[in-house]
Amino acid sequence: MAQNKFATEITFDLNDGSKIPALGIGTVPPDDPSQVKDIIITAVKAGFRLIDTAWYYGTEKYIGEALKELFDEGVVKREDLFITTKVWHSFWHSPEKSLDTSLSDLGIDYVDLFLQHWPICLKGGPDGTPSKPMADDENVKYDDDPVTGTKFIDVYNAIEDIKANTNKVRSVGVSNYSITKLKQLLPKVKHFVPVVNQIEYHPQLPQQDLVDFCAEHKILIEAYSPVGGTGAPVLKIPYVKELADKYGVTVNEIVNAYHICEGRIAIPRSSNYDRIKNMVRLPKLNKEELSALYKIGEGHPVRYVNDPWGYGIGFKWWKGDTLSKIED
Numbered sequence: 040m041a042q043n044k045f046a047t048e049i050t051f052d053l054n055d056g057s058k059i060p061a062l063g064i065g066t067v068p069p070d071d072p073s074q075v076k077d078i079i080i081t082a083v084k085a086g087f088r089l090i091d092t093a094w095y096y097g098t099e100k101y102i103g104e105a106l107k108e109l110f111d112e113g114v115v116k117r118e119d120l121f122i123t124t125k126v127w128h129s130f131w132h133s134p135e136k137s138l139d140t141s142l143s144d145l146g147i148d149y150v151d152l153f154l155q156h157w158p159i160c161l162k163g164g165p166d167g168t169p170s171k172p173m174a175d176d177e178n179v180k181y182d183d184d185p186v187t188g189t190k191f192i193d194v195y196n197a198i199e200d201i202k203a204n205t206n207k208v209r210s211v212g213v214s215n216y217s218i219t220k221l222k223q224l225l226p227k228v229k230h231f232v233p234v235v236n237q238i239e240y241h242p243q244l245p246q247q248d249l250v251d252f253c254a255e256h257k258i259l260i261e262a263y264s265p266v267g268g269t270g271a272p273v274l275k276i277p278y279v280k281e282l283a284d285k286y287g288v289t290v291n292e293i294v295n296a297y298h299i300c301e302g303r304i305a306i307p308r309s310s311n312y313d314r315i316k317n318m319v320r321l322p323k324l325n326k327e328e329l330s331a332l333y334k335i336g337e338g339h340p341v342r343y344v345n346d347p348w349g350y351g352i353g354f355k356w357w358k359g360d361t362l363s364k365i366e367d
């Protein structure tokens with residue numbers, strides 16, 4: 040059956056001249072966040088070169104431990120890896136401090152990609168203390184109107200300035216941006232059009248209008264939650280299993296190929312080491328198969344991880360106690 044080289048060997052071109060691996064490993068914490076150290080070591084040994092993290096995941100110090108071990112043992116060098124982190128929207132006022140905290144926890148002096156996690160601004164706590172994003176009545180604690188506010192643009196501009204003025208960041212991008220938010224941002228970009236828009240994307244959530252808009256502006260789509268997050272609902276789709284049987288690969292490899300064969304980056308997550316090792320092949324899905332996968336969610340899209348563009352659900356996922364304090 041048509042089988043390409045490994046997904047871990049494919050890279051895509053970014054609009055700023057850099058390259059990004061087509062497949063990355065996600066680092067939202069499992070029940071025991073310290074397991075992320077072994078997850079990263081397993082993933083890198085299996086061939087993964089892109090590590091997707093964020094200050095908000097509280098796992099950067101464990102990734103730092105893994106990186107130290109991998110570098111010390113000569114498994115990879117810093118320049119072999121593509122490391123992404125993000126600034127959470129309660130630190131919209133100080134992205135560089137957030138970045139410095141991430142760099143310190145990761146034990147590295149630059150990231151390959153720095154993303155604005157969400158195009159909204161939340162109230163931060165005093166003195167760099169992470170602030171719980173929802174009040175006890177479950178209302179989100181916004182610091183700017185989520186619909187009419189434009190402070191989120193200043194945040195992206197500040198991220199651009201970090202790339203322009205320091206050596207701490209190679210590329211800059213966004214996450215969870217809708218077409219509306221991109222249309223507000225793009226005329227206000229100071230130096231660098233975002234290289235990626237990281238969004239929830241899987242066969243049950245096709246978003247051709249957003250994909251087309253991003254392509255027009257040379258912004259790559261990076262697909263998070265490729266199996267729909269915890270519980271892996273997308274893997275229960277019978278057609279995904281059918282394709283896995285046809286190509287002799289895992290169901291995870293089919294949902295990753297759904298993106299990679301269409302030029303989108305996929306960033307799955309697993310705390311199961313066998314699964315991680317069996318996520319790296321790239322079945323070459325044909326046009327009809329890609330189109331059939333796309334059609335699964337057409338007309339009745341399902342968003343599993345965050346509600347549309349962050350107006351609620353994602354913020355219930357809050358582990359403030361474990362997060363690194365961002366120091367002045």
Ligand SMILES: NC(=O)C1=CN([C@@H]2O[C@H](COP(=O)(O)OP(=O)(O)OC[C@H]3O[C@@H](n4cnc5c(N)ncnc54)[C@H](OP(=O)(O)O)[C@@H]3O)[C@@H](O)[C@H]2O)C=CC1
Binds near residue numbers: 271
């Ligand atoms: N920018 C943003 O706002 C967001 C970014 N992300 C990024 O994207 C990454 C991936 O998204 P995420 O939602 O975490 O992950 P996925 O969609 O990859 O889902 C991971 C979950 O699916 C389970 N799973 C995977 N394969 C199987 C299988 N074959 N059978 C049963 N269960 C399976 C895993 O369990 P197990 O551990 O047991 O394998 C895990 O609980 C994140 O880790 C993060 O880096 C995610 C959300 C939002």
Ligand SMILES: O=C1O[C@H](CO)[C@@H](O)[C@@H]1O
Binds near residue numbers: 345
């Ligand atoms: O990146 C993120 O991860 C959490 C949980 O999946 C989500 O709310 C946030 O956008």
